[in-house]
Amino acid sequence: MALAYADRNGVNVSYYSAENEDLEHLRRDSRILLTGVSHPSSAIATQTVDGYVAQEQFQALTDMYFLEEVPRGENNVTLRKANSVPVRLGRLHILTDLAGDTSSRSVDAAERILDEIREDLPYA
Numbered sequence: 001m002a003l004a005y006a007d008r009n010g011v012n013v014s015y016y017s018a019e020n021e022d023l024e025h026l027r028r029d030s031r032i033l034l035t036g037v038s039h040p041s042s043a044i045a046t047q048t049v050d051g052y053v054a055q056e057q058f059q060a061l062t063d064m065y066f067l068e069e070v071p072r073g074e075n076n077v078t079l080r081k082a083n084s085v086p087v088r089l090g091r092l093h094i095l096t097d098l099a100g101d102t103s104s105r106s107v108d109a110a111e112r113i114l115d116e117i118r119e120d121l122p123y124a
Contacts (some may be wrong), residue, residue, distance in 0.1 A: 010083030011052070013100075015075035016067040023049055026065060026077060031057045033085050036078065036097035042109045050078040050097065052085045073102075091117055 018026060026032060026049045036042065036050035053061055058081045061067075067077060080097070091113050098110035 010055075012081045014079050014081065015070055015072045016062070016077040016079060017070045017075060018049070018065055018067055018077045020047070020076075022065050023047055023076065026051075029061065031061050032079075033089060035080070035089055035094055036101060037103075037106055037109075039089065039094045039097075041091065041094055041113065042098055042106075043112075044105050044109055046105075048076045048078070050080075050101075052080045052082050052089075054085045055081050055083055 027034065027038065032049070032051035032053055034040075034049070034051045037044045037046045037048055038050040058079070062079070067079075086093075095110045095113045095117070098106045098113070101107070
């Protein structure tokens with residue numbers, strides 16, 4: 001797990017705009033592993049989608065939902081194209097993805113998760 005967390009070199013983040021009616025479909029699409037604000041542990045209610053997608057499924061996914069790349073801050077979808085997507089994400093991945101977002105809700109959620117990790121592992 002520590003090595004999987006440390007190896008984030010194979011991840012490219014892109015920002016997209018999707019139609020509002022497609023957002024729920026994106027959240028349920030099995031090709032996307034939700035993270036950041038979209039992960040349940042963030043406890044953030046949002047209309048945005050943030051997730052990891054395997055490189056080999058990336059183009060088909062963006063084509064299917066007619067996702068248009070937009071500048072960061074204008075997006076409602078954040079996709080993290082990865083060489084390999086783990087079966088599940090650990091709290092450190094989610095914390096890192098939240099902390100990379102500039103919104104105060106994301107930073108607050110990242111700090112809360114870090115506090116939970118410290119409680120679980122008092123020597124961390």
